[in-house]
Amino acid sequence: MSVHAQVWHLRVIALARASPTGAVGLAIMLGFALVALLAPLIAPYDPVKPFTDHVLVEPDARFLLGTDGNGMDVLSRTLHGARYAYGIAIPVLLFGFLIGVPIGLYAGFRGGWFDEITLRVMDALRVFPSIILALAIVSATGQSLANVVLVIGMLDVPVFARLVRAEVLALRSSGFVEAAINAGNPTWRIVLVHLFPNCIRGAMAQMPIRMAWAVRVSATLAFIGVGIQAPTPEWGAMIRQGAEYMVSGEWWVAIVPGFALVILIIGFSMFGDGLEELLDPRRNTSSR
Amino acid sequence: MLAIVQLILRRLMLALPILFGVLLFTFMLVRLGDSDPVGMLAGPTASEAEIAAIRATYKLDQPLLAQFLEYARRVAHGDLGTSWLSNRPVLTELLQRLPATLELVLVGSALGGFLGVWSGMRAARSVNGRFDQLSRLLSLFGFGMPTIFLGLALIFVFFFVLRWAPPPMGRIDLMITAPPVITGSYLVDALLARDLEAAWSAAGRMVLPCSVVAIVFAAPMLKQTRAIALDVRASDYVRYARTAGLPHPMIERIVWRNSAVPIITYGATELTALFGAASVLELIFSWGGVSQFGLTAILKADFAVVQGYVLMMSAIAMLVFALSDLLVLKLEPRAHEAGR
Numbered sequence: 001m002s003v004h005a006q007v008w009h010l011r012v013i014a015l016a017r018a019s020p021t022g023a024v025g026l027a028i029m030l031g032f033a034l035v036a037l038l039a040p041l042i043a044p045y046d047p048v049k050p051f052t053d054h055v056l057v058e059p060d061a062r063f064l065l066g067t068d069g070n071g072m073d074v075l076s077r078t079l080h081g082a083r084y085a086y087g088i089a090i091p092v093l094l095f096g097f098l099i100g101v102p103i104g105l106y107a108g109f110r111g112g113w114f115d116e117i118t119l120r121v122m123d124a125l126r127v128f129p130s131i132i133l134a135l136a137i138v139s140a141t142g143q144s145l146a147n148v149v150l151v152i153g154m155l156d157v158p159v160f161a162r163l164v165r166a167e168v169l170a171l172r173s174s175g176f177v178e179a180a181i182n183a184g185n186p187t188w189r190i191v192l193v194h195l196f197p198n199c200i201r202g203a204m205a206q207m208p209i210r211m212a213w214a215v216r217v218s219a220t221l222a223f224i225g226v227g228i229q230a231p232t233p234e235w236g237a238m239i240r241q242g243a244e245y246m247v248s249g250e251w252w253v254a255i256v257p258g259f260a261l262v263i264l265i266i267g268f269s270m271f272g273d274g275l276e277e278l279l280d281p282r283r284n285t286s287s288r
Numbered sequence: 289m290l291a292i293v294q295l296i297l298r299r300l301m302l303a304l305p306i307l308f309g310v311l312l313f314t315f316m317l318v319r320l321g322d323s324d325p326v327g328m329l330a331g332p333t334a335s336e337a338e339i340a341a342i343r344a345t346y347k348l349d350q351p352l353l354a355q356f357l358e359y360a361r362r363v364a365h366g367d368l369g370t371s372w373l374s375n376r377p378v379l380t381e382l383l384q385r386l387p388a389t390l391e392l393v394l395v396g397s398a399l400g401g402f403l404g405v406w407s408g409m410r411a412a413r414s415v416n417g418r419f420d421q422l423s424r425l426l427s428l429f430g431f432g433m434p435t436i437f438l439g440l441a442l443i444f445v446f447f448f449v450l451r452w453a454p455p456p457m458g459r460i461d462l463m464i465t466a467p468p469v470i471t472g473s474y475l476v477d478a479l480l481a482r483d484l485e486a487a488w489s490a491a492g493r494m495v496l497p498c499s500v501v502a503i504v505f506a507a508p509m510l511k512q513t514r515a516i517a518l519d520v521r522a523s524d525y526v527r528y529a530r531t532a533g534l535p536h537p538m539i540e541r542i543v544w545r546n547s548a549v550p551i552i553t554y555g556a557t558e559l560t561a562l563f564g565a566a567s568v569l570e571l572i573f574s575w576g577g578v579s580q581f582g583l584t585a586i587l588k589a590d591f592a593v594v595q596g597y598v599l600m601m602s603a604i605a606m607l608v609f610a611l612s613d614l615l616v617l618k619l620e621p622r623a624h625e626a627g628r
Contacts, residue, residue, distance in 0.1 A: 124309055129564025132582070132601060136594065139586050140317050216434045220568055223436045224583065239436060243572070246444045247455070255444070258437040266432035273428075 015274070022274010025208070028267025032260075036082035043076035047233040056250050066252040068241055070231065077233040078257050084234040085215050085264055091149050092214040093207060096156025101203060104161035105191055108168025108199075118165070122158040130155050134217055138227050148227035152214050159210065160203050167199040205275045212268035219261055235261045295617060299610045310602045311363060311595075315356050318591045359595075368599070369592035371585075378596040382578055386600075387472025388459060389570065389577030393562050395494065396501020404506035405551060408513025409544065412521060423510055430507025435565045439500050439572040446496060454492045456573045461489040497573045504565055505558060512554045513547065520546045549620050556612035560605040 016023035035042070044064070051071040059066040065075040107115040125133075137151045171177060172195075180194045222228040222236030223243075230237055235257040242254025334342075343349045350358075362369065368378035404427075411420040433441075439456075446453040460466055460474050467477040467486050475494065478487035520526060520543050529539050563579060570580035582597030584590075 124306055128310075128598070128605070129561050129567075129601060131564035132567065132586075132598065135583070136314070136317060136586050136598065139589070212431070219434055220436055224568065224571070224587070226587070236436070239440065243440055246440050247448055249448060251444055251448075254437075254440055258441065261434060262429075262432045262437060265434070266428055269428055269431050 015278070019274035019277045021270045022277065025267045025270025025272070025274055028263060029208075029271055032082050032264050032267065033086060035079055036086045039079045039083055043073075043079045045073040045076045047077040047080040048072060048231050056245070056253070058250075059252055065256050066250075068238070068253045069245070072231070074238075074252055074256050077238060078235070078260050080233040081235040081238065081257055081260060082264070084228070084232070085218075085261075088145075088149055088152070088218045089211040089214040092153040092156060092218075093211055095150070095153030096160050096210060097203065097207070099153075100157040100160025101164050101196075101200060103157065104164030104203075105168055105195060105199065107161065108165040109172060109187075109191055109195065115165075118161060122162055125155070125158050131217060131220060134221060135224065135226055138221060143227050143229075145228060148218055148221060152217050155217075156210055156214070159206065163202045163206060164199050167202055168195055171195060171198055201279050205272070205279045208268045208272035208275060212265045212272070215261070215265055215268070291617060291621070292614065295613060296610070299606075299613070303606050303610075306606065307599070307602060308360075310599060311360060312356065314595045314598045315359060316352075318589070318594055319352065319355075363599070368596035371590055371593050373585075373588060373590050373593075378592050381581065381593065382596055382600055384472075385576065385578040385581050387577075388575055389563070389566055389579050391473040391475070391494070392497055392570070392575060392577060393501060393559075393566050396498040397505045397559055397562055399498065400502035400505030401509055401555060403502065404509025405513050405555075407506075408510040409517050409547070411510070411514045412517035412543075413540075415518065420514075423514075427507040427510040430503050430510075433503065435500060435504055435568050436572065438503060439497070439569055442496050442500060443572070453496050454489070456496065458574050458576065459490060459493050460486060461493075464489050493573075497569055497575060500569055501562060501566065505562060508558055509551075509555060513551050516547045516550045516554075517543060545619075549616050552612050552615055552619075556608050560608050563601055563604060 012023075015026070049072065051067060051073070053071070054063065054067050055071040056069060057063050057067045057071075063073050063075070065073075065078065068074055068077070103118060107118040134148075134151050134155060137154075138147055141147055141151075177190065177194055180190050185194075218228075219234070219236030219239070222232075222234050223240045225237075225240060228234045228237050230241060238257035239254045239261070242250070242252075242257070245251070245253050340349070348355070359369070366379065368382070370376065371378055371381055374381065407419075407423045411417075411423045414420060443453070443456045447455060454461065464486050466474060467481045467483050470477050470480055474490035475487055478484075478490055523546070525546075526539065526543060529542055534542075566577065567579035567583040569575070570577045571583060574580075578597065578600070582593065582601070585593035585597060
C-alpha cells in the first residue's frame with residue numbers, strides 16, 4: 001500500500017471516530033455513486049425496455065421489485081436513477097460553487113456598488129419559493145435536462161455567494177490580510193491566496209446539503225413533469241408514474257424509487273452534518 | 289409605538305421596488321419563453337388572420353415595453369388581467385383559492401413550528417442525550433423526505449393500508465354540501481354555520497396534508513432551534529446566571545427569551561418556502577388552493593395567472609418577513625436600533 005493510500009485510510013478511520021453520522025452518510029453517498037457507475041452492469045434489464053405482457057407485475061423472482069405501468073423493470077430503473085441523481089447534483093453543485101464563490105469573494109472584498117447590487121439580488125431571490133422559481137424558469141425557457149441543471153445551479157449561486165461574502169467581511173480587517181496588503185501584494189493575490197483558502201470552509205461544509213437540495217428539487221420538477229419526462233428512469237418521474245397506483249395497491253412503482261431518493265438525500269444530509277461537526281467543532285462541545 | 293410605525297413605513301418603502309422588480313422579472317420571463325398561448329387559444333385549425341386578431345385583442349402585437357407599462361399601470365389599479373384559460377379576472381381566481389392554501393400552510397406550520405421549536409429547545413438541554421439523539425434522527429428523516437414522497441407515502445399507509453384517512457381528493461367529502469363561504473376555510477365556515485358533519489369531514493381531509501406540512505417545517509426548525517439554543521447556553525450571561533445560582537426554570541426562561549429572536553427570523557424564511565412546497569402537496573391531495581392553481585398555470589402557460597400568482601407569493605413572503613420583524617421588535621426593542 002502506498003503512503004498516500006495509507007494516509008487516506010487513516011483519514012477515513014479518523015472521520016468515522018470523530019463523526020459516526022458523517023461516516024454513515026459518506027458510505028451511503030459512495031454506495032449510490034458506485035450504483036450510478038455500475039448501473040448498466042448490475043441492472044438485470046434495460047431500464048426502458050417494456051415487457052408488454054408483464055405490466056404492473058408484483059415483485060417476484062423474475063422482476064425482483066416488480067414492473068411499472070409500461071411493464072418496465074422497477075429495480076433496473078431505480079438503479080439507473082442514481083445516474084440521474086448524481087448527473088444532476090454534481091454539475092449543479094459545480095455551477096453554484098464556481099460562480100457563487102468568486103461573486104462572494106469579490107463582493108465581500110470590494111464592497112461598494114457591486115456588493116450592494118449582489119445583496120439586493122440575493123434578497124429579491126429570497127422572496128420566491130425556490131421550487132416555484134425553478135418551475136417557472138424551466139417551463140418558460142424550454143424543457144431539457146440541461147436547462148434543469150442550469151436553473152437549479154443558478155439558484156445555488158446566492159447560497160454560496162452569501163456564505164463566502166460573510167466570511168470575507170469577517171476576515172477583511174484581520175491582521176494577516178492587512179499585513180498582505182501592506183507588503184504590497186496585488187489585489188488578485190490577496191483575494192486568491194490569502195482570503196480564498198480561509199473563506200471557503202463554510203461553503204465546503206454546505207456542499208453535501210446543497211447536493212441533497214439539488215436532488216430533491218430536480219426530483220420534484222420531474223414529478224410535476226417539467227424538464228424530465230416519463231420513460232426516463234429518473235426517480236421523480238418514476239414516483240409520478242407510480243402516484244396513481246398508490247391508491248389502488250401497486251405500491252412498488254412509486255415506493256421503490258421513493259426510498260432510493262430518501263436514502264440518498266439522508267446520506268447527503270448525514271455527511272453534511274458530519275462535515276459541519278468536523279469543521280465547526282464548537283457547535284457540539286459547547287454547553288455540556 | 290413610534291418605532292413600529294417607522295418600521296412599517298420603511299418596510300413599505302423597501303417592498304415597492306422589490307415588487308416592481310418581481311413584476312418586471314415575471315413579465316419578461318413568461319414572454320421570453322418559447323411557449324405560445326396564442327397557438328393554444330386559437331387551436332390547430334386557426335387561420336393567420338384569426339391568430340392576428342387574438343394577438344391584437346390581448347395587445348400582444350405591441351412592443352414589449354408598451355406591454356409592460358400597460359401591465360404595470362393595470363396592476364397598480366388592482367387589475368391583474370384575465371386568465372386565458374378560464375376567461376375570468378386573475379385576482380378573483382387567486383383570492384378565491386387563497387384561503388385553502390392559507391388553511392393548509394398555517395395549520396401545518398403552526399403544528400410543525402410548535403413541535404420543532406419545542407423539541408429543539410429540549411434537545412439542546414442535554415446534548416447527545418437520548419432525546420437529542422432521537423430528535424436528530426427524526427429531523428434527518430424529515431429533511432430527507434421530499435414533500436412529494438412524504439405525501440404519497442402517508443396516503444399509501446393511512447388511506448390504502450390502514451383505511452384511517454379519507455381519500456386524498458379535495459377538501460371535503462363529495463356527498464357533503466360545502467358550508468356557505470365566509471372565511472373560505474371549509475372547517476371554519478362549517479363551524480360558524482354549526483354544520484358539524486361538514487366540519488368533521490373537512491377536518492378529516494386536513495389531517496394528512498397538514499401533517500406533511502408540519503413534518504416538512506418541523507425538521508429544519510428543530511435543527512436550527514437546537515443550534516441557536518446551544519449558542520445561547522454557551523454564552524457568558526447564561527454561564528453567569530448559572531454560577532449566580534439562579535433556579536433552573538429561571539435559567540430556562542433566559543435561554544428561551546434570548547433564543548426566540550433568531551428562531552423567529554429563521555422561521556419566517558422557512559415559512560415562505562412552505563408556500564412553494566404546498567403547490568406540489570396540493571397537487572397530490574387535489575387540494576385546489578392557490579398554489580396548485582399557480583402550478584397548473586405555469587404548466588399551461590397561462591401568462592396572466594403566472595404573473596399574478598408569483599406577485600401574490602412575493603407579497604405574502606414580504607408580509608411574513610414584515611410580521612416577523614414586528615414580532616422581533618416587540619421581543620427585542622434593541623433590534624430596531626441595531627437594524628439601522
